[in-house]
Amino acid sequence: MKRVLLLLLSISIFTGCADEKSTPKETVAISAANYHDVLDKITNVMVHDIFSPPVASRIYSYANLAAYEIVAQHNPELESLTKTIGADITIPALDTTKAIDYKMAALIAQLEIGKTLIFSEVEITDYSDSLFVNWKENDEDVFINSKEYGMQVADAFKQWIDKDNYKQTRTMPKFSVYTENVSRWQPTPPAYMDGIEPHWMKIRPFTLDSSSQFKPERHPEFSMEKDSQFYKELMEVYEVRNQMEETGNKSEEMAIAKFWDCNPYVSTQRGHLMFATKKITPGGHWIGITKVASQKANLDFDKTVYAYTTTSMAIADAFISCWDEKYRSNLVRPETLINKFINDQWKPVLQTPPFPEYTSGHSVVSGASAEVLTKLFGDQFQFLDDTEVPYGLPEREYTSFRDAAKEAALSRLYGGIHYRAAIENGLDQGISLGKHVVTTLNVKTL
Structure with a gap:
């Protein structure tokens, strides 16, 4: 009798273990939140590595587009954007005979492209490995297949990215400074850095026919005559700064200027010591706004990727368009003229960025981003x-993306780093470009 009971018990235990072992594990649930987290990680690494605004826009656009092309193959409602713009790239077909988690593959491609384009590769590698361990434990076959496909897409993108002329611009001459011409841009304090990315207009765009397609209206003719339009705009910068100083650091203008600073490398000098205060770029700020909007609208994974991708492509083209004008007009910054002709002790609220004045990068990028986001999420x-x-600043509330873009543009006057023409014409330039991106990519309302 005891032997029978022991035998039955052994069978029961064995059967129970077998049933438990044969039960399939639940695959990891990847959501829009995971996509936000990965993009936040890439942003944080870019802040650490101190990428200039144009270069940061290149990283955002390629990383998002690589992920999107995988999503588009799975979602019949989404079109391939690389095909839409006629890109010279062939996206590997999704193998439907294999168990592939397209969301996992999209994140893997995004991370791989991000790692390829930044400096601190180990940061992305460590982060990726932590995700991979979890995904592999949940379903090893799905993870292996998804990773294989994600890397195939990333490899195709690497070949395409390699042809965008970025590497060639690394070896082109630095920007020449002509000190005898007072109207031309000069390096500004405290670091007196060379003009950054003087050849950025040569980078391959996404939707533009050429870097000069949205060439803005000419800025007022340079003149230090007191009745000239240029001199009046110069004095406006000087007087606005003085008025802000009188009201103290708690004015609304001061809050706006600091909120939209977005200077990735602010040099701070303490005696013989100079160090950097790192921040996001203007494009990074609008990527952050895309995250805010996506979360508020409760977008799913696919739509979240779509929102980021279309917005980042607009940001990238906006920098190409803006930098084309900056180094064509090569206009001197307000700080240089005010210190030379009006008040040698005057300082702007914000540190003047190291590149020519016209047009305002914030204005162009904000105008373009707002147009795409308005199409995606609505006008109000x-x-x-x-x-x-x-970065230690409080939240700000906006009634629309265009409202935010107007404030971002005007912040450059309050910051003391742009004339009004660069702000207003730059915003128009960005709006026109943004509408072009919406039409070219056939951006859909989410």
Whole structure:
């Protein structure tokens, strides 16, 4: 009798273990939140590595587009954007005979492209490995297949990216400074850095026919005559700064200027010591706004990737368009003229970025981004922008993306680093470009 009971018990235990072992594990659930997290990681690494605004826009656009092309193959409602723009790239077909998690593959491609284009590769590698361990434990076959496909897409993108002329611009001459011409841009304090990315207009765009397609209206003719339009705009910068100083650091203008600073490398000098205060770029701020909008609209994974991708492509083209004009007009910054002719002790609220004045990069990028986001989310989309909270600044509320873009553009006057023409004409330049991106990519309302 005891032997029978022991035998039955052994069979029961064995059967129970067999049943438990044969039960398939639940695959990891990847959501829009995971995509936000990965893009945040890439942003944080870019801040650490101190990428210039144009270069940062290149990283965002390629990383997002690589992920999107995988999503588009799975979702019949989405079109291939590389095909839409006629890109010279062949996206490997999704093998439907294999168990592939397309979301996992998209994140893997995004991370791989991000790692390829930044400096601190180990940061992305460590982050990726932590994700991979979890995914592999949940379903090893799905992980292996998804990783294989994601890397195939990333490899195709690497070949295409390699042809965008970025590497060639690394070896082109630095920007020449002509000190005898007072109207031309000069390096500004405190670091007196060379003009950054003087050949950025040579980078391959996504939707533009050429870098000069949206060439803005000419800025007022340079003149230090007191009745000239140029001199009046110069004095406006000087007087606005003085008025802000009188009201103290708690004015609304001061808050706006600092909120939209977005200078990735602010040099601070303490005696013989100079160090950097790192921040996101203007494009990074609008990527942050895209995150805010996507979360408020409760977008799913596919739509989140779509929103980021179309917006980042607009940002990238905006920098190409803006930099084309900056180094064509090569206009001197307000700080240089005010210190030379009006008040040698005057300082702007914000540190003057190291490149020519016209047009305002914030204005062009904000105008373009706002047009794409307006198409995606609607004209009266209210949101609370918390993008700058990690950098010690409070949230700001906006009634629309265009409202935010106008404030971002005007912040450059309050910051003391741009004339009004660069702000207003730059915003028009960005709006025109943004509408072009919406039409070219056939951006859909989410």
